[in-house]
Amino acid sequence: MSLATQIRQMAQEAKAAARQVAVLSSTVKNQALAAMARALEEQRQLIQAENQKDIAAAQQQGYPAAFIDRLTLSDKVINAMVQGLQDVINLPDPVGAVTSMWRRPNGLLVGRQRIPLGVIGFIYESRPNVTVDAAALCLKSGNAVILKGGKEAIHSNLVLSRLMGEALVQAGVPATAVQVIPTTEREAVVELLKLDDYVDIIIPRGGEGLIRFVAENSRIPVLKHYKGVCHIFVDEAADLDMAETICFNAKVQRPGVCNAMETLLIHAAVAPAFVPRMFARFREAGVELRGCPQTVALDAQVKPATAEDWGYEFLDLILAVKIVPDLEAALDHIAQYSSNHTEAIVTQNYARAQRFLNEVDSSVVLVNASTRFNDGGELGLGAEIGINTSKLHAFGPMGLEELTTTKFIVFGSGQIRG
Amino acid sequence: MSLATQIRQMAQEAKAAARQVAVLSSTVKNQALAAMARALEEQRQLIQAENQKDIAAAQQQGYPAAFIDRLTLSDKVINAMVQGLQDVINLPDPVGAVTSMWRRPNGLLVGRQRIPLGVIGFIYESRPNVTVDAAALCLKSGNAVILKGGKEAIHSNLVLSRLMGEALVQAGVPATAVQVIPTTEREAVVELLKLDDYVDIIIPRGGEGLIRFVAENSRIPVLKHYKGVCHIFVDEAADLDMAETICFNAKVQRPGVCNAMETLLIHAAVAPAFVPRMFARFREAGVELRGCPQTVALDAQVKPATAEDWGYEFLDLILAVKIVPDLEAALDHIAQYSSNHTEAIVTQNYARAQRFLNEVDSSVVLVNASTRFNDGGELGLGAEIGINTSKLHAFGPMGLEELTTTKFIVFGSGQIRG
Numbered sequence: 001m002s003l004a005t006q007i008r009q010m011a012q013e014a015k016a017a018a019r020q021v022a023v024l025s026s027t028v029k030n031q032a033l034a035a036m037a038r039a040l041e042e043q044r045q046l047i048q049a050e051n052q053k054d055i056a057a058a059q060q061q062g063y064p065a066a067f068i069d070r071l072t073l074s075d076k077v078i079n080a081m082v083q084g085l086q087d088v089i090n091l092p093d094p095v096g097a098v099t100s101m102w103r104r105p106n107g108l109l110v111g112r113q114r115i116p117l118g119v120i121g122f123i124y125e126s127r128p129n130v131t132v133d134a135a136a137l138c139l140k141s142g143n144a145v146i147l148k149g150g151k152e153a154i155h156s157n158l159v160l161s162r163l164m165g166e167a168l169v170q171a172g173v174p175a176t177a178v179q180v181i182p183t184t185e186r187e188a189v190v191e192l193l194k195l196d197d198y199v200d201i202i203i204p205r206g207g208e209g210l211i212r213f214v215a216e217n218s219r220i221p222v223l224k225h226y227k228g229v230c231h232i233f234v235d236e237a238a239d240l241d242m243a244e245t246i247c248f249n250a251k252v253q254r255p256g257v258c259n260a261m262e263t264l265l266i267h268a269a270v271a272p273a274f275v276p277r278m279f280a281r282f283r284e285a286g287v288e289l290r291g292c293p294q295t296v297a298l299d300a301q302v303k304p305a306t307a308e309d310w311g312y313e314f315l316d317l318i319l320a321v322k323i324v325p326d327l328e329a330a331l332d333h334i335a336q337y338s339s340n341h342t343e344a345i346v347t348q349n350y351a352r353a354q355r356f357l358n359e360v361d362s363s364v365v366l367v368n369a370s371t372r373f374n375d376g377g378e379l380g381l382g383a384e385i386g387i388n389t390s391k392l393h394a395f396g397p398m399g400l401e402e403l404t405t406t407k408f409i410v411f412g413s414g415q416i417r418g
Numbered sequence: 419m420s421l422a423t424q425i426r427q428m429a430q431e432a433k434a435a436a437r438q439v440a441v442l443s444s445t446v447k448n449q450a451l452a453a454m455a456r457a458l459e460e461q462r463q464l465i466q467a468e469n470q471k472d473i474a475a476a477q478q479q480g481y482p483a484a485f486i487d488r489l490t491l492s493d494k495v496i497n498a499m500v501q502g503l504q505d506v507i508n509l510p511d512p513v514g515a516v517t518s519m520w521r522r523p524n525g526l527l528v529g530r531q532r533i534p535l536g537v538i539g540f541i542y543e544s545r546p547n548v549t550v551d552a553a554a555l556c557l558k559s560g561n562a563v564i565l566k567g568g569k570e571a572i573h574s575n576l577v578l579s580r581l582m583g584e585a586l587v588q589a590g591v592p593a594t595a596v597q598v599i600p601t602t603e604r605e606a607v608v609e610l611l612k613l614d615d616y617v618d619i620i621i622p623r624g625g626e627g628l629i630r631f632v633a634e635n636s637r638i639p640v641l642k643h644y645k646g647v648c649h650i651f652v653d654e655a656a657d658l659d660m661a662e663t664i665c666f667n668a669k670v671q672r673p674g675v676c677n678a679m680e681t682l683l684i685h686a687a688v689a690p691a692f693v694p695r696m697f698a699r700f701r702e703a704g705v706e707l708r709g710c711p712q713t714v715a716l717d718a719q720v721k722p723a724t725a726e727d728w729g730y731e732f733l734d735l736i737l738a739v740k741i742v743p744d745l746e747a748a749l750d751h752i753a754q755y756s757s758n759h760t761e762a763i764v765t766q767n768y769a770r771a772q773r774f775l776n777e778v779d780s781s782v783v784l785v786n787a788s789t790r791f792n793d794g795g796e797l798g799l800g801a802e803i804g805i806n807t808s809k810l811h812a813f814g815p816m817g818l819e820e821l822t823t824t825k826f827i828v829f830g831s832g833q834i835r836g
Contacts, residue, residue, distance in 0.1 A: 019753060023777055096776075102798055108787055110797050115779070117809045200809045221639055221810045242832040249834035335437060357827050358514075359441055361533070369526055369830025378835065379528050379826060380520055391535045391618045392639045393811040395823045405813045408797060409775050412787025414660040416667035417796065 003183065007191040010146060011198035013176040014119045018144035021177045022116045026093035028171055029140055035167035036132065037085040043163055044078055050159040051128065058126075058152050070127045071153055081132045084383075088136040091382040094401045095142040098409070109411040114404045116142030118200035121192050122385070123214055125206040126150030131160050135178045137385050139168075141403035144177045146192065146199065150206070151184035158182060193218040203386050203398075223398065225389035227313040228258030228341035230371040233330040233356070235347035236269035242368060243346040244278050249370040250344070252285045256315045258387065259342050259374040263310065263320040265330045268294070271323045275299055287317045294323040311337030327352050331359055338362055340389045342374040363389055363396030421601065425609040428564060429616035431594040432537045436562035439595045440534045444511035446589055447558055453585035454550065455503040461581055462496055468577040469546065476544075476570050488545045489571060499550045502801075506554040509800040512819045513560040516827070527829040532822045534560030536618035539610050540803070541632060543624040544568025549578050553596045555803050557586075559821035562595045564610065564617065568624070569602035576600060611636040621804050621816075641816065643807035645731040646676030646759035648789040651748040651774070653765035654687035660786060661764040662696050667788045668762070670703045674733045676805065677760050677792040681728065681738040683748045686712070689741045693717055705735045712741040729755030745770050749777055756780055758807045760792040781807055781814030 001009075021029075040047065051073040058068055073081075094114050101111035120143050122134050131147055138145035149157045161180035168175050181188050193202065196219040204214040208226050215222050232250055234243045250261035266274055275298045279289060289295075290309045291302040302321065309320040310333070324330045334343055344366040345356040353367045364374040374397060376384025381399030388394050394402035419427075439447075458465065469491040476486055491499075512532050519529030538561050540552045549565055556563035567575045579598035586593050599606050611620065614637040622632040626644050633640050650668055652661045668679035684692055693716045697707060707713075708727045709720040720739065727738040728751070742748045752761055762784040763774040771785045782792040792815060794802025799817030806812050812820035 019779070022779070104796075104798055108791065108797075113775075115813075118779070216637070219634070221808065223810075239832070245832060245834055253835055357531075361437070361440070361536070362825065364826040364828060366828040366830055369828055369833040370835055372835040373526065373828060373830075373833070374826075378522075379526075379828070380522055390639065391823045392641075393823075395533075396826050405809045405811075407780065408782040408792075408814050410782060410784040410787055410791060410797070412785055412791075414657070414663060415787040415791070416663055417671055417788055417790040 003185065003187055004191045007181065007188055008195060010179050010181065011119065011192065011195045014144040014146050014179060015198040017174045017176040018116070018118045020174055021139065021144055022095070022118075022142045024142065024173065028173065029093065029142075030089045032139060032168050032171035032173045033085050033089050033136055035170045036136070036164050037082045039163040039167045040078055040082050040085070040132070044075070047073055047078065047156070047159055047163070050155040053155040054128075054153050063152070067126070070125070071156075073128055073156060077129050081129050084133050085136050088140050088383060091140065091400055093140065094404050099406060106415050107413060108415050111409050112406040113409050114401070115407050116404055118143060119198055120145045120403065121148070121199045121202040121220065122146070123148045123189060123202065123204040123206070123210070124150070126152040128153045128156035128160060130205075131157050131180065132164065133383075134385055135164055137383055137400060137403060139173075139177060141400045143403055146179050146181065148181045148189055148192065154184050189214070190217055193220060196220045205386050221392070223386065223388040223390065223393060225258065225339070225341060225387050227339050228260070228374075228387075229262045229311050229313050229337060229339040230259060230342040230344075231263045231265055231334050231338055232261050232344045232346065232371060233265040233324075233327070233334075234267060234270065234274060235327065235345055235349060235352055236267040237349035237352065238267075238270060238274075238346040239348055240270065240274050240277070243274065244281060246344070246346055246368070246370050247278060248281055248285070250372055251282065251287060251319055252317070253372060255317050258313075259372050260315070261319065261371050262312065262314055263322065263337065265333060266321065266323050267330075268323050268325050271295075271298060282319065285317070287319055289319055289321055291321040292323060295321045298323075311339075313339070327355065331356070334360055341387070342366070342371040344369060344371050363387065421603065421605055422609045425599065425606055426613060426616075428597050428599065429537065429610065429613045432562040432564050432597060433616040435592045435594040436534070436536045438592055439557065439562055440513070440536075440560045442560065442591065446591065447511065447560075448507045450557060450586050450589035450591045451503050451507050451554055453588045454554070454582050455500045457581040457585045458496055458500050458503070458550070462493070465491055465496065465574070465577055465581070468573040471573040472546075472571055481570070485544070488543070489574075491546055491574060495547050499547050502551050503554050506558050506801060509558065509818055511558065512822050517824060524833050525831060526833050529827050530824040531827050532819070533825050534822055536561060537616055538563045538821065539566070539617045539620040539638065540564070541566045541607060541620065541622040541624070541628070542568065544570040546571045546574035546578060548623075549575050549598065550582065551801075552803055553582055555801055555818060555821060557591075557595060559818045561821055564597050564599065566599045566607055566610065572602050607632070608635055611638060614638045623804050639810070641804065641806040641808065641811060643676065643757070643759060643805050645757050646678070646792075646805075647680045647729050647731050647755060647757040648677060648760040648762075649681045649683055649752050649756055650679050650762045650764065650789060651683040651742075651745070651752075652685060652688060652692060653745065653763055653767060653770055654685040655767035655770065656685075656688060656692075656764040657766055658688065658692050658695070661692065662699060664762070664764055664786070664788050665696060666699055666703070668790055669700065669705060669737055670735070671790060673735050676731075677789050678733070679737065679789050680730065680732055681740065681755065683751060684713075684739065684741050685748075686741050686743050689713075689716060700737065703735065705737055707737055707739055709739040710741060713739045716741075729757075731757070745773065749774070752778055759805070760784070760789040762787060762789050781805065
């Protein structure tokens with residue numbers, strides 16, 4: 001069987017499974033998730049033995065330690081996967097909810113009801129714990145899922161796939177509701193992206209290169225973000241203690257993630273007071289600063305920023321800093337350089353806080369809080385399968401509800417159109 | 419200036435305008451719509467003179483009467499356009515509404531707020547009244563729009579574009595918020611579909627060929643439906659008088675539209691009673707019937723259906739008819755052949771009505787009402803820019819709210835992540 005035929009057959013089976021999964025009760029879905037959790041507990045040794053094959057291969061190929069760390073299913077990671085399944089069991093089931101209903105003048109009762117999307121294609125990095133997390137979210141939201149993890153995690157993903165399949169069958173759910181593509185070839189992704197007759201949505205996660213490749217090759221709608229170039233604007237009316245705490249957290253707490261701050265904008269009126277204390281704190285933490293000429297004028301140790309530094313996602317302890325004359329200039333800079341991901345203002349001024357919230361076109365806009373809060377769990381969605389910075393369907397972090405859509409249901413009593 | 423450069427420049431200007439339109443008050447948007455309505459009234463002769471050029475050219479090229487009719491801006495059509503603008507003025511502004519807001523344990527107040535999509539590309543048939551209708555919906559929902567109508571309507575669209583631009587400027591809105599592509603070349607569409615840096619969404623309307631062309635060539639997300647293959651299932655517990663009325667309306671009232679019935683499924687238990695009266699009524703109206711063998715056995719005048727008749731959108735007085743043993747078989751047929759557009763059941767049985775509503779995967783699912791109600795106006799959305807049968811963003815008819823998305827707004831007091 002050719003790879004194309006194999007992927008097509010998986011997609012067809014996923015579509016057939018989706019029809020069944022869409023109408024499962026929450027009870028049955030939760031039983032399947034609980035069976036998965038038991039399987040992870042009971043088959044811990046088997047899982048770790050398969051995972052060890054992936055780790056050994058990655059070590060031999062000289063992958064960096066951080067990569068090996070993300071690949072490793074330690075006891076702690078498996079415990080977190082089990083807890084993750086329990087968390088998803090405890091989340092409310094979004095399917096079936098009628099979000100609104102109204103009566104028309106002709107007596108028709110019209111409502112919008114939440115339904116699953118159908119078949120989700122999920123393409124992600126070499127983190128085998130994500131295989132279970134993503135499967136759980138897709139199943140709980142009534143969708144079938146086809147998973148394609150990074151090639152370095154293939155042994156881990158295949159054993160997890162087999163265990164999840166067995167757990168599904170135990171609960172009376174077709175095993176084809178959760179499928180892992182059993183090959184490491186990238187061509188498998190290309191084939192999957194053509195199957196718009198069977199797959200409703202593609203969610204890619206990982207590096208910008210992979211995501212661009214998916215977006216450019218997909219006939220299926222893609223929910224994605226390329227990068228997070230997050231800005232914080234410290235306004236002239238900022239509480240400078242608060243500004244220092246927030247900016248430090250946003251840059252330093254976890255610099256390698258998409259919701260970390262990449263550019264700091266400072267109102268000129270507070271720059272002389274704010275720059276010395278803030279930069280001292282950043283330097284202590286090893287942050288490299290690259291500034292506009294005004295910033296350099298205030299602090300000669302700051303490296304002059306180049307044109308490429310604005311709108312750049314460093315994902316590292318590097319920060320671009322610009323001093324701006326007013327809110328207007330900050331908004332203009334953000335409109336030009338932001339990735340529509342996350343931006344924050346620090347201010348005690350009511351009108352400027354409102355204006356920032358209103359005018360910044362990003363998926364999460366914050367007043368007096370760290371950009372690091374753009375996360376489904378932190379914002380209260382219960383969980384997160386990814387963050388979307390395109391405006392379609394779900395702008396921002398996507399939890400269970402964002403894996404559903406609504407259809408119109410209409411209760412009539414013989415109405416016809418005149 | 420090359421065509422590609424010209425289209426890119428229009429898209430850049432639209433994106434700049436979108437930033438301004440997004441934050442306009444409802445009052446200003448309504449003033450612009452009112453100015454458009456006045457311009458249509460006052461410049462009726464000018465509009466009709468330009469429209470006459472399109473009509474004459476179309477007549478000379480031998481277009482059919484129905485085509486010329488859709489192209490013609492008669493007094494009646496212009497009156498309807500003016501009324502349409504007034505209707506949009508009267509619709510509530512969706513922008514800015516906070517659809518929900520909650521407090522997190524750390525004190526953060528998190529809400530979802532409706533915002534415009536940004537720049538909409540709207541590609542449509544040679545119906546110049548749609549130029550104004552679509553512009554009004556996009557403007558009221560805070561979006562900029564680039565309009566590309568059918569080439570036969572170019573003179574009409576250009577004069578309407580000029581008048582709308584003047585009306586926008588009168589109200590203090592940039593004229594570039596509503597732009598008509600001033601060329602008839604299809605290459606202009608190809609260029610537009612590449613500009614995913616500036617255009618957020620493409621809505622194509624028209625024949626299946628155009629829509630497939632757009633979907634296959636677009637880097638920008640597309641909201642669309644290819645066709646409406648609508649089914650009605652007459653259950654064994656149907657009120658047969660009601661079934662006859664609904665089926666007749668769904669097939670005959672306007673057979674050329676996407677929400678007309680294309681396939682009738684009849685429960686075997688009521689077929690002997692229902693077929694004679696229903697078919698007599700259809701024949702009186704000139705409907706050609708194509709049936710499964712059981713249908714032909716009940717009525718020898720029925721033409722045997724071929725495999726191609728199932729799932730076919732006739733858009734004409736032709737109907738495929740199948741007798742099925744039970745609801746299960748009806749659901750299977752619909753799952754195999756429907757276009758996810760609109761399906762209805764006629765029944766007095768509670769459990770089967772609920773099951774049909776629950777299991778049919780279409781954008782509008784009705785009990786005891788005509789499929790013809792799949793329409794934004796009829797369902798109570800106030801207006802409609804199109805119908806989407808993909809699951810993303812808005813499944814079904816799209817009104818003003820469906821031209822928006824939500825962003826997260828977060829009110830903090832210094833929170834950081836631990």
